[in-house]
Amino acid sequence: MRTLIKNATIAHCDRIEKNMDLYIKNGKLEAMGKNLQNEADRVIDASGLYALPGLVDAHCHLRDPGFEYKEDIASGTRSAARGGFTSIACMPNTNPVADNTTVVRYILDKAQREGVVNVYPIGAVTKGLEGRELSEMGSMKEAGIVAVSDDGKPVVSSSVMKKALLYASQFNLPVISHCEDLDLAEGGSMNEGTTSTIMGLRGIPSSSEDIMVARELLLSEYLGLPIHIAHVSTAASVELIRQAKKRGVRVTAETCPHYFTLTEKACLGYNTNAKMNPPLRRQEDLEVVAEGLKDGTIDMIVTDHAPHHRDEKNVEFDSAPNGIVGFETALALSYTYLVETGVLTLQQLVQKLAANPSKMLHIDKGTLCCGKAADLILADFDSEYSVDVSSFVSKSQNSPFDGFRVKGKVMATMVNGQIVYEDTTPA
């Protein structure tokens, strides 16, 4: 299969090139240039569209094995493709937990057979995510994991975290830390503040995140080893990471679209689709998170795609599980709230959504280079449209963004030269 894409504007992580053609052959990007005349089986007119490297998500939940009623690898990868993600790293909090080679191989096999994008499993830091004994990171690395994390929970013991950093570094595995002082969070279900007081809900203080971020930074600095901070949501955490980076601490950090678009007020009316962990914070936090993205303190945007069944969210607020679906809104929200507002350039957005996560995970993705696998997307950044959760291809629709007016629509997603998603709705 040979494909020729004509007249696209290419957004690389460092430059924009207009009126470009891309030629794809045998799954690889063969040529990029003006007025290419290569013979092709399909020619796509991309006038008015942007070509971007396929997006890379360093943090998602595919729920497979164990929670296939929420999502499975087939539906999850299709949802990713619709959102423009061609490579995704999935968290190990499945059932059974991905803390051993058997589960890791299951995920990779199933992704090979049923998936439509590249799937990179993340292994557990500790057996059963219990925070006590280290998992078999070496064997899991051989089986194909790209990082380790106990995401969903912090590694409570500082001693275990220290050992994890040491041991993981021997296998060149990034350690992704979910930062939360559970003792301080005390079973809260939203951010602690005026809104939680008005709603009569137990609050999670922002300091419960900051305290753990500080610990991870200190451990990383003490050992001289890298640490990756998951889903940064507070102003103080951004500042802690900023200062650590200045001191030369080997830290990378991520945030999610909801932490620069929504505040705790989205929970009003007991909206369980705005319940997540870390919780939505205050306007001040939201602004500092955006600043952190702008000045490079926060390296990347991830989705934390966390599908839950309708019935699980249609309950009392305290009883509802944490998390929202993210693949199918991430690019549009990032473009609308960061690029349109002038916080980031489109090139910087490509860094945050493709190049930087690839670098952190040590995978050869996230850029458009001749000779490499043709993982790319075509996107329309000009037309405004409404997010419609009923159109999601994810099995779940738990999103607080239904009806949001956004720009940034994925028109086609290509993985290894194959088109795995194409927008067919009339313009």
Add this chain to the structure above:
Amino acid sequence: MNLQAKDVLGLEQMSPDEINLILDTASDMKKIVTSKMKKVNYLQGKTVITLFYENSTRTRVSFELAAKYMGAQAVNVSVSTSSVAKGETLIDTGITLDSMGTDIIVIRHNQSGAPHLLAKNVQASVINAGDGMHEHPTQALLDMYTMKETFGGIKGLKVAVIGDIYHSRVARSNIIGLTKMGAEVHLYAPSTLMPTGIESLGAKAYPTILEAVEDCDVVMGLRVQLERQKKALFPSSCEYSRFFGMNAENMKGAKKGALWMHPGPVNRGIEMTSELIDSDRSAISRQVTNGVAVRMALLYLLSGRKEA
């Protein structure tokens, strides 16, 4: 005039006019409660279900009697005896009760927002009889009724609320209701039990109990939830009563003739001394009587709304 909404979920959604309507109606109802022949037929043919996910004696009995005095069928569903214990969701339980022809569901739940979820999913009117740490509108209505009965009005009153504000739905509903009706609300609590941002509801927090109660018409003590003591939010009951309890000495700065109130059940000697509880100025038992009258008024107004 009648109530606008299908449900009574909190005082947050209620207008001052609606609050006045309920209080005025309650004063007619009080005549029935205090008469020898406690039976009228305003709710004949209506069904009221009290659905209680939390233990309660006074609120549940108060609602049940309010319904029965007006001739309604009143059925109590409590968690341990229903299919709730079998894992049925709140929505499914609500739909089941709805399908049996229930007109009004009175719900108490340990989670904030549960009545709102129920209300969205049933046709029956829903009355919030206390949800988590959120609201307890009928308690605040009966408190306001008691104040109005004593002082002739609510506007301009100074009301101090003392105690565990953090966990208290009674405090939240009173703050919302009283400020809406033009009263001034003062707060005092151990700082571990004073929720952040509470002043955004229009009340003012004071650094000492003496300042909080100064010149107040009403001082309301809140129940110390001793079952929460395992979380060590204050050092001991003894220390609590010394620094945060109401006694004759620290109430001296309140207005002459000030009223002592408490939603009950009261821990004697902890949040309030027996001397205050048993004094002429204590409104505690009158609050209970007024509770029945206020709930009758609400049930009456809600069922009237449906016929309108």
